[in-house]
Each structure stands twice: as C-alpha cells, then as structure tokens.
Amino acid sequence: MAISFSLEGKAALVTGANTGIGQAIAVALAEAGADVALAGRSEPTETLALIAATGRKAVNIKADLSSIEPVGRVIDEAVAGLGKVDILVNNAGIIRRDDLLQFSEEDWDAVMDTNLKTLFFLSQAAAKGMVERGGGKIVNIASLLTFQGGIRVPSYAAAKSGVGGVTKAMANELAAKGVQVNAIAPGYISTNNTAALQGDETRNRQILERIPTGRWGDPKDIAGAAVFLASPASDYVTGHVLAVDGGWLAR
Ligand code: NAP
Numbered sequence: 548m549a550i551s552f553s554l555e556g557k558a559a560l561v562t563g564a565n566t567g568i569g570q571a572i573a574v575a576l577a578e579a580g581a582d583v584a585l586a587g588r589s590e591p592t593e594t595l596a597l598i599a600a601t602g603r604k605a606v607n608i609k610a611d612l613s614s615i616e617p618v619g620r621v622i623d624e625a626v627a628g629l630g631k632v633d634i635l636v637n638n639a640g641i642i643r644r645d646d647l648l649q650f651s652e653e654d655w656d657a658v659m660d661t662n663l664k665t666l667f668f669l670s671q672a673a674a675k676g677m678v679e680r681g682g683g684k685i686v687n688i689a690s691l692l693t694f695q696g697g698i699r700v701p702s703y704a705a706a707k708s709g710v711g712g713v714t715k716a717m718a719n720e721l722a723a724k725g726v727q728v729n730a731i732a733p734g735y736i737s738t739n740n741t742a743a744l745q746g747d748e749t750r751n752r753q754i755l756e757r758i759p760t761g762r763w764g765d766p767k768d769i770a771g772a773a774v775f776l777a778s779p780a781s782d783y784v785t786g787h788v789l790a791v792d793g794g795w796l797a798r
Contacts (some may be wrong), residue, residue: 551779555580558629559777560621561675562612563639565591567738567764568688572636575770577603577779584625584632586610587639604629613661614669622672631680634777635673637666640687640706642740644699655702662706667713674717674726683724686776687714688769689730689788691795707732711788718786728784729776731787734792736764760793768793 554576564585571728573583576595582604585591588611598605599630606628625632641663643654670685670755675685690707691697697704718728735741735754744750745763755761772791775781790796 550562552774553580554634554774554778555579557777558584558625558631559634559636560584560586560625560632561567561636561638562586562669564594565589566593567740568733568736568769569636569638569709571592571766571770572599572638572773574598574601575767575774576634576636577601577605579774579778581634581777582606582629584608584629586612586621586625588612589664597787607719612669613657615665618665618668618672622670622676626676632673632676633680633682634684634686635670636688636777637669638687639665640688640740642703644743646699647701650701655705659709660708662703663709663713667717670713670717672726674721677726678721678724683727684777684781685717685721685726686727687730688772689714689732691732691734691792693732693788694731694796695792701758704742705789709719714788715786722785725782727776729781729784729786730788731769731772731776732788732790732792732796733769734758734764734790736766736769738766757798758793759797762793764791764793 559576559581561573563569577598584606586608608624689710692704692707693711715728
C-alpha cells in the first residue's frame with residue numbers, strides 16, 4: 548500500500564487563518580487536496596484568494612473565538628459549506644506579556660479562554676461528526692511553552708501546557724473511534740504574534756543564538772507537519788506533540 552499524504556476529498560476547518568501560521572496551514576491543506584473552511588474574527592481575504600488559486604473550495608466563517616459561544620455555529624457552517632469536517636486545526640491564539648507580580652486576571656482569562664477552552668470545546672463539537680463517520684484528524688497548535696515556562700507569559704505557558712495535556716486526553720478517548728489528535732509545537736516563527744520579540748534587539752539576538760538552525764521559522768515551516776498530521780500517513784500517530792523548532796528543544 549502506498550503511503551498517502553493526499554487530502555483529496557477531505558474537508559478541513561482551520562481557526563485564525565487570516566495570517567501567520569494559520570494561513571500557511573490552510574493553504575497547504577488546500578494544496579494537498581482539501582476543501583477548507585476558515586473560522587476567525589478578521590476577514591481572511593488573502594487566504595481565501597490563495598485557496599481559490601489551488602482550485603479547492605474555501606468557506607469563510609466569521610467567529611470571535613475568545614469564548615465558546617460560537618462553537619456550535621462554526622461547526623454547523625463548516626458542515627453546511629463543505630458537507631463535513633474531517634480535519635480540524637485549532638490554530639487561533641493570543642499572547643499577553645507582563646511581569647509576573649502584576650499579571651492581571653484579565654490577561655490570564657483572555658489567553659486561557661481563547662487558547663485552551665475554545666480549543667477543547669471546538670474539538671469536542673467537531674469530534675462528534677468525526678466519530679459518527681468513523682474517522683478524523685485534530686491538530687492543535689501548541690508551543691515551546693508546552694514544554695518550557697517562558698518569561699513574562701504565565702497565562703500563555705499555562706494554556707499551551709494545557710494544550711499538550713488535552714491533546715493526549717482527547718487522543719486517548721478518540722483513538723479507538725478512528726480519530727487521531729496531535730499537536731504541533733512551533734518554535735520561534737516570524738508572525739504578528741512574535742513581532743514584539745523580533746523588534747527587541749537583545750531578545751532577538753538571544754533567541755537566534757540558541758536556535759541550531761540559526762534563523763526564525765517561517766509559517767510555511769509549520770505547514771508540512773500539519774499536512775502530515777492531517778493525512779493518512781499519520782494514521783498510527785496520536786497523542787503526540789511534534790516540535791517544529793529548528794532544533795531549539797534539542798539544545
Ligand atoms: P498571529 O499571526 O497573531 O495569528 C493568530 C491568529 O489567531 C489570527 O488569525 C488571529 O485573528 C486569531 N485569533 C486570535 N484571537 C482570536 C479570536 N478571539 N477569535 C478568532 N480568531 C482569533 O500569530 P501566529 O504566530 O500565526 O499564531 C498562530 C498560533 O501559533 C497561535 O496559537 C500561537 O500561539 C501559536 N504559536 C506561534 C508561535 C510563533 O512563534 N509565532 C510559536 C508557538 C506557537 P486576528 O487577526 O483577528 O487577531
């Protein structure tokens with residue numbers, strides 16, 4: 548049997564795909580053959596055009612994922628547009644930076660709600676259809692802070708560590724039902740999310756000194772791992788957090 552990385556005939560839902568890592572993943576899934584629904588609060592004009600250029604179908608679902616309120620509607624609209632959801636990529640995420648001693652409850656809740664609570668309940672909603680159809684793939688975007696504590700980002704470290712835990716929890720319950728749940732832990736990737744770090748000369752130098760590959764990652768560096776984890780080639784991979792980090796964790 549030939550190993551297949553093809554997503555021909557599959558329907559994917561990607562959150563936060565107007566920019567950065569989500570955009571690169573959505574376009575790569577389309578290039579691999581999937582139709583793609585995009586869920587987010589900003590208009591994903593560029594991503595829609597890039598998917599259209601691949602010849603695949605793209606559906607836009609407007610949703611603010613800072614609470615779980617739109618979760619049911621997002622799945623309903625994805626199914627209405629594409630017929631089903633075979634692949635869910637939980638990419639939408641935010642970061643709040645502040646000194647530990649003054650870190651606010653608002654900055655704690657905002658990051659936990661968007662990065663962890665919505666990720667779980669959207670996965671739960673998508674998994675119901677996947678289980679009914681006997682298969683599916685959930686790919687969560689974790690972080691190096693799934694493994695490390697970071698500096699001045701306690702809610703982000705907590706949420707992304709939680710993403711690692713809930714990935715394994717979901718994988719354990721869904722494996723026998725044909726659904727694989729994995730996560731990707733991106734290293735330092737050049738996006739809006741890391742613009743402040745890249746702009747800080749000292750931190751930028753410290754970061755680059757530690758990355759064996761010697762450069763910031765590009766969003767496209769994450770897309771190959773996402774296609775693998777969405778494809779039949781990864782059918783025996785579940786509950787795994789795959790670091791795509793230029794070697795950062797190997798140091
Ligand atoms: P980004 O360019 O800031 O993209 C984040 C995406 O999430 C945007 O599409 C954003 O939409 C969306 N989003 C945020 N809050 C949302 C909400 N309430 N409702 C709907 N969509 C929302 O950052 P990125 O670096 O590509 O981040 C993507 C994911 O990778 C995040 O989970 C992030 O934590 C993770 N990650 C990034 C890095 C890195 O080095 N860049 C490293 C590890 C993990 P808006 O444009 O509307 O804000």
